[in-house]
Amino acid sequence: MNSFVIAAMLLVLLGLAYQTGWSRSRAVAQSSGQRLHSRPIYHGVWVALWVVIPAALIMGLWALFGPGVADQFARSQIPAEIAAGLEPGQIVNAVSRIKAIASGFGIIGEPQPFEAEAARALSQFQLYGFLIVILAAAIIGIGALLYARGRIVPGLRARNQVERVITLLLLACSGVAILTTVGIVASLLVEAIRFFTFINPLDFFFGTVWNPRFSTTGTGAEGDYGLIPLLWGTIMVATIAMLFAVPVGLMAAIYLSQYAHPRVRNVVKPLIEILAGIPTIVYGFFALVTVGPFLSGLGATVGLDIRATSAATAGLVMGIMIIPFISSLSDDILRQVPQSLRDGSLGLGATQSETIRRVILPAALPGIVGAFLLAVSRAIGETMIVVLAAGNSPVLRFNPFEPTSTVTVTIVNQLTGDSDFAGPQSLVAFALGLTLFVLTLILNVAALTIVRRFREQYD
Amino acid sequence: MSATETQASPVHQTVRTPDPNAHPARLKADAVSVFYGEKQALFDVSIDLPEKSVSAFIGPSGCGKSTFLRCINRMNDTIEGARVAGKITLDDHNLYDQSLDVVELRARIGMVFQKPNPFPKSIFENVAYGPKIHGLARSKADLEEIVITSLQKAGLFEEVKDRLHQPGTGLSGGQQQRLCIARAIAVGPEVILMDEPCSALDPIATAIIEELIDELRSNYTIIIVTHSMQQAARVSQKTAFFHLGKLIEEGPTEEIFTNPREKRTQDYITGRIG
Structure with missing residues (x-):
């Protein structure tokens, strides 16, 4: 639901921005009598980019840091006297229970009163947070739209600037492939290093016997x-x-x-x-x-x-x-x-x-x-x-x-x-x-x- | 030179000017037609090509001159769906005879192509390629001698003697083309076919190649296809003008260029067609 709202909003904003840039550039050209450097569609795209980039940046930041903030909030909602009586592991557990209640998935067993209370607060916090972010994105988007609209003059090199953004976009896409490789290698490396805390690398690389005994208990039974x-x-x-x-x-x-x-x-x-x-x-x-x-x-x-x-x-x-x-x-x-x-x-x-x-x-x-x-x-x-x-x-x-x-x-x-x-x-x-x-x-x-x-x- | 006059097809008559000073012809074409699938590209071409001289084929693009040239060492065999009718004889042996070995024929009739096409090997290996596959050298020293003589005859040796073992593809266009000529000479051919050998070269490289062709004339029968009428006039003793797959006129180069008897030839050399 939320993502639908965001997507729809972005689309409306985008269309609006494009239309604004397109018509504004024509109007400017007409009133000044000068020839436009770039065709109206480039002005449209230029304004749209001005709108979508800051808005997307805010959404991205929320997506990145929102869950962490919510976590902190949930933790702060646990009453101090109860938190004092819990082990660190139990606190983490309580936080995830609170989040589960707030999201409506439910949990195993009856929620304790403080959990239900905290969950209510959390879901409210999340709703407000979401609304604030959407609002902020919309305001900044519209602000950017107005700013960009004001900057349209016949000599604006919208075509070249759009071209540059497209280049960056292409670069980012090729970056995805490279980053994925790096990520895979990193995860392999981390887990492999954990393995080497159990087994000496020399025994692994130069050992001539392969016999990993499947036993989860005992220390000498590693194989x-x-x-x-x-x-x-x-x-x-x-x-x-x-x-x-x-x-x-x-x-x-x-x-x-x-x-x-x-x-x-x-x-x-x-x-x-x-x-x-x-x-x-x-x-x-x-x-x-x-x-x-x-x-x-x-x-x-x-x-x-x-x-x-x-x-x-x-x-x-x-x-x-x-x-x-x-x-x-x-x-x-x-x-x-x-x-x-x-x-x-x-x-x-x-x-x-x-x-x-x-x-x-x-x-x-x-x-x-x-x-x-x-x-x-x-x-x-x-x-x-x-x-x-x-x-x-x-x-x-x-x-x-x-x-x-x-x-x-x-x-x-x-x-x-x-x-x-x-x-x-x-x-x-x-x-x-x-x-x-x-x-x-x-x-x-x-x-x-x-x-x-x-x-x-x-x- | 006069015998062929009676053999031309009834539909189309080639205008021929005999040359009393011409060398005897060992290479003769008799009513050669070429078909690519259904399409006929060459119509009943008959011509005598004198030895130890340069014969030039001229004509507008698509006139069949290259097609005819490729018939002479049967390179048309490599083209899918190409069919050749008529006969071409070298010392009275039909090149299209069933018993003839194409591989041996191509060693006797060498070819230089439009674009320089050195192999991706060293300069030495490029020239040694032919002698090696035909087993012409008995020893390493023998082979070296063949390579060096061939490079000398192609006028390239002085320029490359210090880098014989560097890639042939590293040479300039004109040098590459002379390398290809040296490569053809190394096999010891009697006839050298050149298919627009200078079309990819600059004027200076072209002048060098033309000079070389003039030198080679004393030992080889050279047939050159060219787009440039000036080139034909400069290097050849005999010229044949092709148009739309037909041999229109042939004769001593001087005659063709100063006194063409056929109107189409005149139109072409004065720049009115083609």
């Missing part, structure tokens, strides 16, 4: 949190996936971009891209039900002991999953190589495959390396396939035909079920997440460096 087996599992699965996906994906891209008739390409490329649209959980049970038993049977015929759920199974299916990434991206990159280079090579009597190997692939290499590293990031972060197909066995093994586990799978395991985020059992997930983040970050930086170096050489 081992060695990262190495998980990291090794991740690297092994991702490597198998890339070993499979890179040659297949790249060759598919070469065929599509260099050899395929346009009609063939128009059919085949979307078909390959369908692979990218399959949910990874579906790949997961494809691995579990089909690929795993197949590999196991294949191993039996050649005398190899291959488990149905193993690093190889997960890696292979993950490879299938990332083929479309590699082929589709590489295809686009290969097609961007200028026709003139192709002609130049063919004109010298090179065959098509010589042209591809010696001219087109080198020219496209930076982009292709970028595509590979994107695919690696994808493989490292992939979860569902590995959950189902890798056997979930966080033991350091070097045989790809035996079960393994990865960082992502372990995060899932540690966070599912009853987790209270107080013990290392669940906090370790953040440390693992951070490790994963740093790993992909390093890969991305490496990708950028490689791409830049090749670009210098080739442009």
Whole structure:
């Protein structure tokens, strides 16, 4: 309700401001006989901006600090003699009970008289606060409107100023993405640091045993949190996936971009891209039900002991999953190589495959390396396939035909079920997440460096 | 030179002025037509192209001169839906014969393109590219010699001898185009096709390339497509004028420019059409 009122008010104010600016500028132009620097619509937008920015600022401040102020108020409403008899924790509890009553949600048990009293006061305070803020925003908005209206002269560079505000708006939007990243990293970092108060970082990063015992009581039962087996599992699965996906994906891209008739390409490329649209959980049970038993049977015929759920199974299916990434991206990159280079090579009597190997692939290499590293990031972060197909066995093994586990799978395991985020059992997930983040970050930086170096050489 | 006169299509007659001083022609086109899908881009072009001299194709945009040039080393093969009828012979071997190896043909008939297109490799590697794929060098020293000779013939060696292993794409436009000429020469071709080789260059670079073309004439059969009539007049011994896919007139450059026999040719060289 409240937000509706605010939104409606803002809209009315905005429309009013726009209309004012628009008509005022025309009137000014007419009466002075001068030509306007900016067209009336820019004057309209200019006045509207003048109105909306201070009003939004006040609303924003209220949204930011209002709850804190209300909290303080509720606390002050608890009678001093009662507050004196309460522990700090109980006071916090009482405040949240008061707020719950005031908001009309109700609480468990009967409200005590002082709570009901305080809640009434609080809801009144909130109503007045809200009205005051709305009023203040409206007054300032209208004031700004009148001020801006008075400043309209034919020479006003409304167009340029609106442009500048738009630039700032765009900047703010790109800032959102960056701030989100910073926020995620910060929250990961904070929780990870809490984890490291339980477990020595050296034991975490260099430990070779992963065995977090699930016990919430007792001090000696914390278990081992060695990262190495998980990291090794991740690297092994991702490597198998890339070993499979890179040659297949790249060759598919070469065929599509260099050899395929346009009609063939128009059919085949979307078909390959369908692979990218399959949910990874579906790949997961494809691995579990089909690929795993197949590999196991294949191993039996050649005398190899291959488990149905193993690093190889997960890696292979993950490879299938990332083929479309590699082929589709590489295809686009290969097609961007200028026709003139192709002609130049063919004109010298090179065959098509010589042209591809010696001219087109080198020219496209930076982009292709970028595509590979994107695919690696994808493989490292992939979860569902590995959950189902890798056997979930966080033991350091070097045989790809035996079960393994990865960082992502372990995060899932540690966070599912009853987790209270107080013990290392669940906090370790953040440390693992951070490790994963740093790993992909390093890969991305490496990708950028490689791409830049090749670009210098080739442009 | 006179034999072709009788072969022109009945619909369209090319005006031909024979040149008594011309070198013998090893490269001959006979009723060449080109189709892009349904559309016919070239109509029954027949012409003899004398060796060790420069022949220029002129004409307004879209007249088919580049299309015809690309037929000579079968670069039209790389274009989807392009079809060539008629025959082009080099030493009486039809270039469009089933048994002919296109790859080998393109080594004998090199090509320089409109925009300089050096590979994203070093200057040395650019020139060494052709000899390497055709296995022309027996040793590293051999290869180096081929590269250096080719660069010398293209008049580029002195300018780049200290930076042979830097990227070819770092050169100026005119140097890049000479690099592309050196690259074509390195394969040891008999014919060099040039498709508006100076259209992307400034006047000074153009003058250098034109001088180079004049020097190369003593060893190669050069065919150049150009938009600039002055260029054709400066560098070529024989000129062919194309219009709307037809070869209108051909003859000694001097004759074409001073005394054209066909009205359209005259209109074009005096700037009235095109």
